[in-house]
Amino acid sequence: MLLGLTLAVAATALVFAGYGRHEIAPRTAAPARDCAPAPAAVRGGGPVLSAAGGRLRSTHLPARTVALTYDGGPDPAWTPRLLDVLAAHHARATFFLTGADAAAHPDLVRRIRDEGHQIGSHTYTDADLAQAGPARARLELALTQNALAGTAGLGTRLLRLPHTASVGTLCAAEWDAGRRAVDAGYVLVAADAPERALARGAIRQYTGSPAAVDATERLLAHPPAGKLTFTTVGAGLGLTDAAYPVGGANRAKGTAVVGAQAVSRFFADAMTWLMVAAGVVTLARLVLLFTVARVHVRRVRGGRRRGAHRPPPLTDPVTVIVPAYNEEAGIEATLRSLLASTHPYVQIVVVDDGSTDRTFELAEAVRAEDPRVMVVRQPNAGKAAALNTGLSWAEFDIVVMIDGDTVFEPDAIRRLIQPLADPRVGAVSGNTKVGNRQGVLGRWQHLEYVIGFNLDRRMFDVLQCMPTVPGAIGAFRRQALAEAGGVSEDTLAEDTDLTMALCRAGWRVVYEESAIAWTEAPATVRQLWKQRYRWCYGTLQAMWKHRRALVERGAGGRFGRRGLTYLAVFQTLLPLLAPLVDVFAVYGLLFQGAGQALGVWLGFTAVQVAGAVYALRLDREKFEPLWTLPLQIVVYRQLMYLVVVQSVVTALLGSRLRWHRMQRTGSATDALRRQPA
Structure with a gap:
């Protein structure tokens, strides 16, 4: 019985570690979409979608207002460099974090929060919700909320669908996943089309990487449209509850999830070295x-041997x-x-x-x-x-x-x-x-x-x-x-x-x-x-x-x-x-x-x-x-x-x-x- 319990705990730890590391349900590049396009009202509207009074609301940022957004991470290699660049130019940005990475690097999540940036959800494992079923999508979003609660004491309403860009390129399957999230209370944040002028206000999307750090430095040092206001998505749209503090049971549950992931990752790493x-x-x-x-x-x-001395x-x-x-x-x-x-x-x-x-x-x-x-x-x-x-x-x-x-x-x-x-x-x-x-x-x-x-x-x-x-x-x-x-x-x-x-x-x-x-x-x-x-x-x-x-x-x-x-x-x-x-x-x-x-x-x-x-x-x-x-x-x-x-x-x-x-x-x-x- 004791052995069975030990093996069950070990298997659970490996599964949780493997899920967070994309070994189970691995992260794959988004396939070419051959599904029908999203409704015209969605594709032709603003990059921010939310529900108000049971009706879909589409929003643009005000003129000359730019929201810098970064997908993925936090990553110990590029996130600190990016934060240093933003701090040097007194700019604020919105970070759409993956829950698994947030749980793995809680200090970086807290630094993002403490330096006045906004935090959104990018799912727990960067999962393509258009391919995931409703149950998997709910799990991805819930685990991310737990990771953010356990690391920074925050919850968020902001969500960016992984493997998507502007609303104009959404297909029906992606919109179905996004609509379920909007109905659950999330604010869906896409990016403006690349041709949209910054002077009219825009949401710029970057995938977290060293290249994103260089692009941010160039944009902040030499904005192409003259003086611009760089802000967060929530501040630009007046969303006061885009990210909100949590406490009590939610924070305790989040701390447990973060701790479980840390233990699971340690166990998986230890088992790797143990096998070696x-x-x-x-x-x-x-x-x-x-x-x-x-x-x-x-x-x-x-x-x-013949001839050898023997008693x-x-x-x-x-x-x-x-x-x-x-x-x-x-x-x-x-x-x-x-x-x-x-x-x-x-x-x-x-x-x-x-x-x-x-x-x-x-x-x-x-x-x-x-x-x-x-x-x-x-x-x-x-x-x-x-x-x-x-x-x-x-x-x-x-x-x-x-x-x-x-x-x-x-x-x-x-x-x-x-x-x-x-x-x-x-x-x-x-x-x-x-x-x-x-x-x-x-x-x-x-x-x-x-x-x-x-x-x-x-x-x-x-x-x-x-x-x-x-x-x-x-x-x-x-x-x-x-x-x-x-x-x-x-x-x-x-x-x-x-x-x-x-x-x-x-x-x-x-x-x-x-x-x-x-x-x-x-x-x-x-x-x-x-x-x-x-x-x-x-x-x-x-x-x-x-x-x-x-x-x-x-x-x-x-x-x-x-x-x-x-x-x-x-x-x-x-x-x-x-x-x-x-x-x-x-x-x-x-x-x-x-x-x-x-x-x-x-x-x-x-x-x-x-x-x-x-x-x-x-x-x-x-x-x-x-x-x-x-x-x-x-x-x-x-x-x-x-x-x-x-x-x-x-x-x-x-x-x-x-x-x-x-x-x-x-x-x-x-x-x-x-x-x-």
């Missing part, structure tokens, strides 16, 4: 990921802890994949955390076949408690922690523990792959694991700031676990919490891409939402718990300033802003040029595809899922952004999120069995 910044930061992140991934590849290949293979016995809660769909396949390991000796400790299905019975059946399996049963206490129980039964100094649905490659354990030959390494992250990737949702998650998670882990490895050893496959030095106090139950992301604690304690955490385990990804959007909601909320908890790493020295500070900052920017801040950016992108697509917006999107997608090709190649994966990537950007990524938004809102409200466990179906195991050998 987000694009630059995202591109920089991709460049960083691919560059560091290349460094990681060189390190791995360099360590495997002897680590063959120490390993304890594998398998926490299991209602994992009957996959527990047997998990245990048999572990028993098929090529590592010399593996102790397997299954901790049944109060399962209500056949998890315990299936695990016991495997234990009966192989004594390396131990099954421990406890009341349901959560995954962290189950892992700690498993640690208490572990016999060896190297501990591998996995999920109850994970299927290991035969050489995964052997490859996973090799980095522990370095005494500085306290934990190793393996390479988790999605097993059930047949549908579109499965392919999206497969791409996310390969492009996102694994590229990130390569970068974290090189920068020595790994924030998470995934619960699906991770190896730990028992000494490091003891120094961290075991697996904490403070957060819902116990794997992230534990990894951060190890980094702050000075242990290195590395990534071993060749250690592969297969996991079952959520098969429905509902399950995916629950899983990612828990992951994201738990990560936020862990980041907050370890926030002091930002100011620590040594390994802890390196992790905090690199790892925590990265998580805060790319996994929290940008996703929080993404819905607003999406609203702005849709706005730009609709109103700011579809070609440009589409070009930016295609360019961004091309970069993503290039990165995906590289990431898939690094992981030795097929390119077939790439066809789903554009749709993933449009749909799946937005879903992940909303998960982050909900998680942050939950955290800010202080709500306690309960454990959300995914319903397993065994589809990952079935998919692996169907794959060709």
